[in-house]
Amino acid sequence: MIALLLRDLKLAFRAGGGFGLGLAFFLIVTVLVPFSVGPQSSLLSTIAPGVLWLGALLACLLSLDRLLALDWEDGSLDLLATAPLPLEAVVTIKALAHWLTTGLPLVLAAPFLGVLLNLPAPGFAWLVISLLIGTPAMSVIGTFGAALTVGLKRGGLLLSLLVLPLYVPTLIFGAEVARRGATGMETQTPLLMLAGITAATVALLPFASAAVLRINLR
């Protein structure tokens, strides 16, 4: 399992691995928003938590179609399915590798991009906390979507449509934590909801992903 994680990380950082794709998208979104909504700093600081969360979510979505498709194309998914690793472990490791190469960089970049959107000072910590808790759910849900659409030509479109509604609860509660944090309100309720969603998806979805993957590999 460690070998699979290390291989996926290595692949992500090698040429053409796609590391930085999500990060670049996140940067572009946050740089362009002030241009499109205008320079009023009060308006920007109101929408900053929501825009940052939406940007992170879309950046995450962008990298999903390669998550399993590359392994399917070169045949290594078939070979992994016949290897001693259970498929549940394979999809969990794949999700973990995706989070480490996409989710975690987004979390780390978010406070710097928050400056561009005039995010109020108390919001920075809450933005990082909410993204740190929310992004693992996005990787796990995304892996489920990738498992559903693996093998389909141009499956990326279908993948986005399938995954977006599943991202909505995470987005609502995640952005709510960041928004309340930025305005100095209490954040416990949405934070607990967000953590609950992440815990549930991380615990349950790998089994669903492995099951649909088995059917898709037939």
Add this chain to the structure above:
Amino acid sequence: MTLTVTDLAITRGGIPVLEGLSFTLPPGKALILRGPNGIGKTTLLRTLAGLQPPLTGRIDGAEDQIAYASHSDGLKPTLTVTENLSFWAAVFGTKDIQPALDAFALNELSDRHAGNLSAGQKRRLGLARMLVTGRPIWMLDEPTVSLDKNAVQMFADAVRAHLGQGGSALIATHIDLGLDGEVLDVGPNKAKPKPIDDFDGGFL
């Protein structure tokens, strides 16, 4: 570890392709799978490897004893030859990749990226993967595609050595590998179309 298949029927895309197939594959033996294109050789190997369920019939012999090599080699172009092999060795819980590099003359290429290899060299690397799995039953799907004469000999030697160590192999191929294995021609097992019964006939 003997693989026993009894009265197996398999499907591809929901359509039955082979039926009534029975054979045994004892340790130390090779079985050469033959049959015209589209008869279901690949589907049979995938079914035996556990990638899809059979329609009917029994497969006895543990699934976790089988190493499967498909048409594609499962190589990552941005990893080197050594990294590719070491990864599969780690997945299968073996350590030593040197014998595999030796058997398929990959030592000189060991630091090259797999993406820079020729088709035949990639195939050799894909076949070397079988050696690092450490599993006794090999399932090979057209293993000699794009191999030159020399490399085919290398492969035949590797299979012979594997059989000598008590392993077994089921090989779908159209060429003569010079192995003293039995030939399993699945041609006669082609699934017959289901006769149209009264219910279906009513629609015609």
